Each structure stands twice: as structure tokens, then as C-alpha cells.
Amino acid sequence: PNAYFFISGEDGSILRCNTASMKLLGYDRAALMAMKVFDLYADTPYGISKAQNVFKRFK
Structure with a gap:
């Protein structure tokens, strides 16, 4: 899946996720649901910029 x-x-907070996302990222459901989508991108200028661009597309 x-x-x-x-x-x-x-x-950008994560409201729901499936088991495949937990396995892929190595977090349990509670940890993922305490995050924002920006937390899943590398903490570099490129990673932050990429996260912001992805988020803008879905707003």
C-alpha cells in the first residue's frame, strides 16, 4: 500500500496517516500526528523551501 x-x-499539521506512512518514516501514529508536514523535510534551505512549495499547492 x-x-x-x-x-x-x-x-500543515498531520491529521491522519496510514500504516504504510508509519513504516516508511519510522514513526508511530502518535508521533506523526504531533508533527507538521514541514517536519518531514530536511532542515536545510532547500528542504524547507520544498516543504513550503508543496504546502502552497494544497492550500
């Missing part, structure tokens, strides 16, 4: 997330359009 494919990994998927439901993301809040307001602040």
Missing part, C-alpha cells in the same frame, strides 16, 4: 497523510490546510 501507498503511504498517505491528511494534512491541515491551515497550518
Whole structure:
């Protein structure tokens, strides 16, 4: 199965995720749901910029 997330359009928080996303990223459900989509990108200028661009497309 494919990994998927439901993301809040307001602040990028992860509202729901499936088991495949937990296995792929190595986090349990509670940890993922405490994150924002930006937390899943590398903490580099490119990673942050990429996360912001992805988030803008879904707003």
C-alpha cells in the first residue's frame, strides 16, 4: 500500500496517516500526528523551501 497523510490546510499539521506512512518514516501514529508536514523535510534551505512549495499547492 501507498503511504498517505491528511494534512491541515491551515497550518500543515498531520491529521491522519496510514500504516504504510508509519513504516516508511519510522514513526508511530502518535508521533506523526504531533508533527507538521514541514517536519518531514530536511532542515536545510532547500528542504524547507520544498516543504513550503508543496504546502502552497494544497492550500
